Amino acid sequence: MRKKGCDQQQPSCGPCRRSGLVCGGYERPRIFVNSRPELGDANTCSFTPESYTALQQSKTETRGRIQDQVLLTSSTALLSLERSLGCSALEAKYLDFYWTTLLPNGQPFPPRAARYSTTSWTGVVQDLCHRHNLVRLALLTNALGLLGQVSGQQQIIVQGWRLYGRSLQAVAKSLPANSQEGRDSLLAASGLLAGYETGWGRRSWLPGPTWLRQAAGERAIILARPPECYVEGNNHLLFVDSRLHLVYADIHRRKRSVFSSPAWKSIPWSVHPKGPRDKLLDILIEIPALLESLESLLACLSDEVERQTLFRQQLEERCWLYHSQLQTWSATSGSSTVDFVEDQIANGAHKGSEPSSEHFAMAHLGMLYWATCNILHEVLWYVAGKDRADLPACMDARLYCRKIILLMPFLQRPTMGAFFLNIAGFPAAVAVSFLARQDPPGKVSEERRMLQKAFQDIHGAQLRNFLGTWPWRTDRETEIIGRPRRDE
Numbered sequence: 510m511r512k513k514g515c516d517q518q519q520p521s522c523g524p525c526r527r528s529g530l531v532c533g534g535y536e537r538p539r540i541f542v543n544s545r546p547e548l549g550d551a552n553t554c555s556f557t558p559e560s561y562t563a564l565q566q567s568k569t570e571t572r573g574r575i576q577d578q579v580l581l582t583s584s585t586a587l588l589s590l591e592r593s594l595g596c597s598a599l600e601a602k603y604l605d606f607y608w609t610t611l612l613p614n615g616q617p618f619p620p621r622a623a624r625y626s627t628t629s630w631t632g633v634v635q636d637l638c639h640r641h642n643l644v645r646l647a648l649l650t651n652a653l654g655l656l657g658q659v660s661g662q663q664q665i666i667v668q669g670w671r672l673y674g675r676s677l678q679a680v681a682k683s684l685p686a687n688s689q690e691g692r693d694s695l696l697a698a699s700g701l702l703a704g705y706e707t708g709w710g711r712r713s714w715l716p717g718p719t720w721l722r723q724a725a726g727e728r729a730i731i732l733a734r735p736p737e738c739y740v741e742g743n744n745h746l747l748f749v750d751s752r753l754h755l756v757y758a759d760i761h762r763r764k765r766s767v768f769s770s771p772a773w774k775s776i777p778w779s780v781h782p783k784g785p786r787d788k789l790l791d792i793l794i795e796i797p798a799l800l801e802s803l804e805s806l807l808a809c810l811s812d813e814v815e816r817q818t819l820f821r822q823q824l825e826e827r828c829w830l831y832h833s834q835l836q837t838w839s840a841t842s843g844s845s846t847v848d849f850v851e852d853q854i855a856n857g858a859h860k861g862s863e864p865s866s867e868h869f870a871m872a873h874l875g876m877l878y879w880a881t882c883n884i885l886h887e888v889l890w891y892v893a894g895k896d897r898a899d900l901p902a903c904m905d906a907r908l909y910c911r912k913i914i915l916l917m918p919f920l921q922r923p924t925m926g927a928f929f930l931n932i933a934g935f936p937a938a939v940a941v942s943f944l945a946r947q948d949p950p951g952k953v954s955e956e957r958r959m960l961q962k963a964f965q966d967i968h969g970a971q972l973r974n975f976l977g978t979w980p981w982r983t984d985r986e987t988e989i990i991g992r993p994r995r996d997e
Contacts, residue, residue: 513644513950515770516886528924529598531844538690543760548990553912559724569962570883572902577749593989598683600649600980601646603649603652603656603904604638604649604652606649606652606655606656607648607651607652607655607656608631608635610655610656610659610926610927611655611825611926611927611928612866612926613864613865613866613869613924613925613926613928614865614866614924614926615924615926616866617631617632618632618825618866618870619630619866619867620863621867622667622866622867622870623746623784623786623870624784624785624786624868624870625784625785625846625867625870625871625873625874626786626869626870626871626873626874626932627754627786627873627931628750628870629747629749629750629858630697630700630746630750632746633693633697633743633746634648634697634701634745636743637693637694637697639742640694641694641697641698642679643676643679643680643683643694643695643698643734644694644697644698644701646672646675646676646679646698647676647679647680647697647698647701647702647705648701648703650669650672650673650675650676650702650705651701651704651705651708651709652932653665653666653668653669653672654666654669654673654705654708654709654796655709655855657669657709657926658670658708658709658927658971663788669705669709673702673705676698676701676702676703678879678919679698680695680698680699680702680726683695683698684730690732692730692734692738692744693742693743693744693747694803695730696730696742696744696747696748696751696780697747698728698752699726699727699730700724700727700747700750702723702725703723703726703727703754706723707754707934707975708927708930708975719757721761724754724757724758725758727751727755728755728758728767728992731748731751732767735776736772736773736775736776736777737776739776739777740776740777740778740779740780740781741780741781742770743779745777745781748777749777749787752768752790752794752896753790753877755768756790756794756796756797757767757935759794759797760796760797760800760884762797763797763800763801763803763804764797764801765798765801766795766797766798768794768797769794769795769797769950772924774791774794784842784848785838785842785843785845786874787879788838788842788843789838789843789874789877789878790883792831792834792878792881793877793881794834794836795827795831796831796884796885799824799827799828799831799888800884802820802823802827803824803888803892804826804916805820806820806824806892819893821892824888824892824987825889825892825893828885828886828888828889828892829889831885832885832886832889832904835878835881835882835885838878839878843874843878845871846874846875846878847875847878849868849872850869850875850876850878850879850912850916851875852870853872853916853919854912854915854916863922863924864919864922869920869925869928869932872916872919872920872932873931873932875911875916876916876932876933876936876938877935878936879909879910879912879913879936880909880936880939880940882906882909883906883909883910883913883939883940883943884906884939886900886905886906886909887906887943887946887947889904890906906943906947907943907956910939910940910943910944911955911956911959913936913937913939913940914940914956914959914960914963915959917933917937917960917969920932920933920966920968921932921963921966921969925968929971929972930971930972930975933968934972934975934976937960937972937976938976940956940960941960941976941986941989941990942986944956944957944960944989945983945985945988945989946985948989950985956994957989960989971989976990977991
């Protein structure tokens with residue numbers, strides 16, 4: 510905070526400028542309140558959009574934000590941050606930049622958004638960072654990573670990697686003392702570092718394997734305790750959010766998720782009932798095992814006819830079971846989500862009033878639903894063999910790939926913030942992989958043209974770069990996310 514006698518000039522006061530100090534300012538830090546949405550009926554939920562008219566930024570606020578960015582990227586600020594971690598005034602400025610740049614509308618998610626998207630962690634880490642240095646350091650790492658991406662300044666990016674290294678060391682030192690009291694901070698820090706790898710710390714030769722190691726570490730921290738430890742409080746909120754990005758790693762590995770066991774799918778919700786997101790993730794979390802079974806089927810030798818037939822029959826039965834569960838979800842707890850996203854793509858996802866944070870959260874859940882349908886129905890299409898022509902139109906995997914791409918413009922708004930990658934990253938990767946497998950070589954499908962168009966704006970460019978840095982992508986996937994030739 511500024512001292513008595515300050516001339517209150519913006520963005521830095523006169524005495525601080527003359528002394529070469531970073532001005533702390535008078536702004537109050539952004540506060541996130543941890544709360545749980547009203548659950549109501551366990552099978553259905555209604556959605557009432559909030560008005561965010563009052564949240565529209567003025568030109569003065571925009572100029573202030575630009576001035577803050579200039580201040581935070583200065584050599585003086587970086588040197589001060591490195592020398593005196595724990596300086597609350599300077600750290601508050603970096604963290605305030607992080608939250609206002611990351612979150613939709615620059616505002617905390619309302620509690621109801623947690624029913625649709627993985628948003629609870631934003632409030633949890635804001636709470637924990639005031640009490641645990643481990644979380645504060647990991648959060649500052651993400652703040653510098655995002656600032657480096659936005660500003661494009663190499664010195665910021667390098668400083669982010671330095672803090673990342675310090676955060677890794679701090680996590681490693683905390684592992685032997687993984688006590689009941691500090692478990693939530695360790696889990697939060699691990700999740701933040703995995704998020705840094707995914708979003709802001711990408712280097713073209715490292716991100717995939719490094720992120721997978723981070724995900725494996727986060728999984729190990731969770732599994733060090735039984736499901737009963739994730740029933741309430743921050744541990745519960747962090748666990749239910751982490752299920753989503755941990756299942757991404759299992760889908761890539763094509764290995765059954767450890768969290769698909771009955772205990773892990775039920776005990777953590779013994780106090781708080783599941784919402785629409787949790788119920789959909791219960792289905793999505795079965796997909797890695799489905800892909801593992803498909804790999805086993807493909808590995809059968811050609812002369813093992815009986816074994817192939819048995820594998821195919823069992824796999825098809827499971828596909829129909831999960832399809833039935835998806836149908837039930839879309840007609841009950843997920844009905845408001847499906848209606849919302851279907852309405853958006855029917856009436857033009859880029860039109861209408863400015864979306865609220867809840868709108869974006871619902872769009873996230875809708876995309877996850879379509880991504881799950883796409884993967885499931887492509888597997889079913891394969892195992893159905895000669896009977897695939899009899900599959901109903903609603904089981905066309907390309908239909909869901911198309912819907913994912915059609916909803917992209919809804920998310921590609923300035924008010925979306927950097928949270929865009931958290932929402933669009935996985936569904937877009939599913940769409941790209943599908944097109945790589947199903948589009949004939951040399952042919953540019955309509956869906957691919959739409960995807961290339963979605964890559965054109967600033968959010969789309971970030972998405973293209975995000976998808977382009979993953980080292981396990983196939984040549985066809987690389988071709989699809991690459992820049993189109995003029996004849997395309």
